[in-house]
Structures are given as structure tokens and as C-alpha cells.
Amino acid sequence: MTANWPDTHPKIAHGKVGILLVNLGTPDGTDYKSMRRYLKEFLSDQRVIDYPKWKWWPILNGIILQTRPQKSGAAYDKIWNHDRNEGPLLTITRSQSEKLAERLVGHELGREVVVDYAMRYGNPSMKSRIEALAEQGCERLLVLPLYPQYAAATTATVNDVVFDVLQDMRWQPALRTLPPYYDDPAYIDALATSLQKQIASLDFEPEIILASYHGIPQRYFDNGDPYYCHCMKTSRLVREKLGWSADYMKTTFQSLFGPEEWIKPYTDATVTELANSGVKRMAIVNPGFSADCLETLEEIDGENREIFMEHGGEQFAHIRCLNDSGEGMDMLEALTLNELKGWI
Template sequence: MQTHWPENHPQVAFGKVGILLVNLGTPDGTDYKSMRRYLKEFLSDVRVIEEPKWKWWPILNGIILQTRPQKSGKAYEEIWNYEKNEGPLLTFTRSQAEKLTERLSRMDLARPVEVDYAMRYGNPSIKSKVETLFAKGCERLLVLPLYPQYAAATTATVNDVVFEVLQKMRWQPALRTLPPYHDDPAYIEALSISLKNSLAKLDFEPEVILASYHGIPQRYFDNGDPYHCHCMKSSRLIREAMGWSTEYMRTTFQSRFGPEEWLQPYTDKTVEGLANSGVKRIAIFNPGFSSDCLETLEEIDGENREIFMEHGGMQFAHLPCLNDSDEGMDMLTKLTLNELQGWV
């Protein structure tokens, strides 16, 4: 690396590798304006809502954004990190970036690295973080969408924004993006360790365990999205690693939105059906989420717990996501180093 500048040469940072962790997003607050701003950005994404603007925008702006911010704000209040005044997804993603920085700093790498984090929707934005990393001298950039299973509405929309940012840069960094890791041995191993640790802490033994993934409209799958296949393979590999039967660990899909059919079986309907059939003890985990968030803490540990209890269930457990646990960070470190081969 050059250390002596020619006379009158401007000082330019260079020679580093940037690593950007990206997760879905979080509102800046639970108030109406913050929630409306966040929901508008999220629900305006054509990857998320695959409808013509002429059809979707009147519904979004005329109905949804008038009522949903209040409802979503109350849900976020239930899981908000009041100490840091932020959503838990932001707390965990920042911690993941900090811990990855610490782990990589102990390694003898050929190039210095800078680790940062961003949100696809809300703050900090992908654009601001890509620009920050480049200003620090990151001539090479590895983007890690933190979604194990690929979906156009998650992984692809993160990459879309990264590509758009680079399109407007005169001097672009070289770019790599993390592929889906739904069947990566490091991912399956981390989940297996996490599940064993979480189950060992329970004071009961579940009769059934549900692996609940975020759903997508059935239409998206029919149009070629591989998400359902990735989820089913993840579930199979987890079952095999844990030695569980298909009856003991079942796969379901949550968080459906709107009137059309989504991937089935639905988590809430399955929970209700299990309770009605006489099952008294269940546990649910979310292998498609890298960190706990509204969909796991409020929807699963809140709404689905209530559904189970109201229909005769007695003991319910939500098993936490990998978050910034040791096993989660082991996985993230392995995935990162694998994608950095030839760079560091």
C-alpha cells in the first residue's frame, strides 16, 4: 500500500474492505408520524406489494396510512427498547456489527475492514452507510442482507437499493452480496445450538414445536420466488440436526397481510388448531429472522400466545432468534469470512 503521496496530491482514504449488515428496518419512534413515515416507505416498495400503482396507491394513502400507524405504533410500544429509544431489531443489528468488528479485529487479515449496519426501511439508511464506508476508504464492499431464505421482498430489495446507490457514484467500490444461507452448515449448526440451549431453559417439554417463517403471497411463489423452497429445506435440515420427526416439528407461515392467499399453513390457525385438538404445551421459533423484532416478540410471543391460551393451551414458549448470541456471531463470522475470500 502506497504511503508516500506525490506533491500536492489530495489526501484520499483507500485500501479498506467495507462490510455492511442490512436488516429490514424499524420506525424512529412509536408515534403516529414516525410510524406513518416508516410504513409508507415499506409499503410503497414494489418488491413488497406487487400491485400496479394506480390500484395500490389509493388504498395505501387513502385507507392504510390513515389507520395502520396507530395500530402498529401500539404494537411497537409492547416491544420497544425504551432504554435506547429504538426498536429491538436496531439494537440487535448494531450489536451484531459491533461484535463482528471485534471478532475480525483479532484476525490477521490482509486488508483492514470496516463493519457497519443499515436498515432497508427507516434509519440508518443503506445510502448513508454505503457513502460513509466509501469515505472511510472502503474500495471493496460486502453487503450482507440478513435473511437466510431468499425472497424478492427481502434480499432482492436490499440489493436493489445498494445497486441504485452505486449507480449514482462516480467512483464505485467493488461489490459482493451475501447469497441465501438457508442450507449453510454454519446456519444449521447455530440454530441447533440455540434451540438446544433455549429448550433446556424451559420448565416444560413441548408436545409440538413450530418453525414459523414470515409468509409471502402464494402468487409470488407461483411466479417463481424460491422462498417457500428455501424455508422447507431449512426446516428439513433443522429437523435432521435435532433428530425430530415431522409431527413434532412443523413448518408454518405468519404475518399475512390483505385478503389474498398466502403461503400455508398459517401459524395462527395452526396454533388455534393445536389447542383445540388438546395439545397443551407448544414452543415456536423463527428460523427466518436473524434477530427478534415485532413479528417475533409481539406477533408470536404476544398474539399467538394469547390464541393458544384462549383455546385451551396451558404452556407456551417463544424460543429467541440467534440475535447477537455466541452461536449467532460464530455463524455470521463464518459467512462473512467465506464471502471475503480473495479480498482479505
């Protein structure tokens, strides 16, 4: 292409492939203003809260954004990476992108590949990183929404932003997005291996394991969102891989918000019920989260640990997410190389 450009044409980077890892997001800090800014962006997304604006915005701006930033800030402060002054989700996602870039160097790809990361809400923004990849000459873009199970409030909203950014670009890159990988063998193998290793490292044997996923309103599922089915299949495939029964590893849903009924069973209610029934040793894993964050470190390892102990439990373990572990990076490498076929 460059051979046909006139000598006066400006030098333009081109010919590269960009890979963008995207996770949910994190506030810039735990103070009121940072938390309010983050929560406003998150809770204003109609993929997340689909009420009509006339109904939702007075509640959001008049009530929630006046009180929730303080509470959320206190929760974030418990799990904050104070050394880097950032949320753990940002720390881990950055590490995942760096390690993926290192791994791809070991492959003869045929094209230069640039790996970057972004957050759907907060910073670094998707817009800024997509534009940066384009400026580096990435004519092809692979976006990896780091959500194994598809939900409109996660995978779809990431793709929405990608499309919105591209429609304002004069020179758009060709685009691919990672499909949900809830039943991909690389994902199931990584989960099973990580779970088995971490259980074996405990100083006790759990009587039961909960696979806790982020919930969605029951209405979203009734309207066609496949998320619940994806979660149930992930749990089944992991159980089958490890030879476990459905009684030993149960599936539950956490992080309820608002007055609506959400998909069940609820994690906190199940933890309470199991402890009251005499279960003394429990572990909880979060297969739907690609990196540890507020919902795993504070809600599960904090709140649900306390619930279990207060109702008679004696030993509790939170199983870490895949994060940037060897198993997690093996999975990301395999998924990425599969989606790059024909481009490299």
C-alpha cells in the same frame, strides 16, 4: 497507487474492505408521524407490494396510512427499547455489527476491515452507510442481507438499493453480496444448537414445536420466488440435525397482509387447531428472522401465545432468534470470512 499521485493530489482514504449488515428496518418512534413515514417507505416498495401504482397507491395513501400507523405504533410500543428509544431490531443489529467487528480483529486479514450496519427501511439508511464506508476508504464492499431464505421482498430489495446507490457514485467500490444461507452448515448448526439449549432451559417439555417463517403471497411463489422451498429445506435440515420428526417440528407461515391467499399453513390457524385438538405445551421458533423484532416478540410471543392459551393451551414458549448470541455470532463470523476469501 499513491506513489503515482502528484503532490497536489488531495489525501484520499483507500485500501479498506467494508462490511455492511442490513436488516429490514424499524420506525424512528412509535408516534403517528414516525410510524406513517416508516410504513409509507416500506409499503411503497414494489418488491413488497407488486400491484400497479394506479391500483395500490390510492389504497395505501387513502386508507392504510390513515389507520395503520396508530395500530402499528401501539404494537411497537409493547416491544420498544425505551432505554435507548429504538426498536429491538435496531438494538440487536447494532450489537451484531459491533461483535462481528471485534471478532474480525482476531484474524490476520491483511486489509483493514470496517463493519457497519443499516436498515432497508428507516434509519440508518443504506445510502448513508454505504457512502460513509466509501469515505473511510472502503474500495471493496461486502453487503450482508440478514435474510437466510431468499425472497424478492427481502434479499432482492436490499440488493436493489445497493445497486441504486452505487450507480450514482463516481468511485464505486467492488461489490459482493451474501447469498441466501438457508442451508449453510454454519446456519443450521447455529439454529440447532440454540434451539436445543433453549428447549432444555424450559420448565416444561413441548409436545410440539412450530418453525414459523414470515409468509409471502402464494402468487409470489407461483411466479418463481424460491422462498417457500428455502424455508422447508431449513426446517428439514434442522430436524435432521436434532433427530426430530416432521410431526414434532412443523413449519408454518405468519404475518399475513391484505386479501390475497398466502403460502400455508398459517401460524395462527395452526396454533388454534393444535390447542383445540388437545395440545397443552408448545414452543415456536422463528428460523427466518436473524433478530427478534415486532413479528417475533409481539406477533408470536404476544398474539399467538394468547391464541394458544385462549383455546386450552397451558404452557407456551417463544424461542429467541439467534440475535447476537454466541451461536449467532459464530454463524455470522463464518459466513463473513467465507465471502471475504480473495479479498483479505
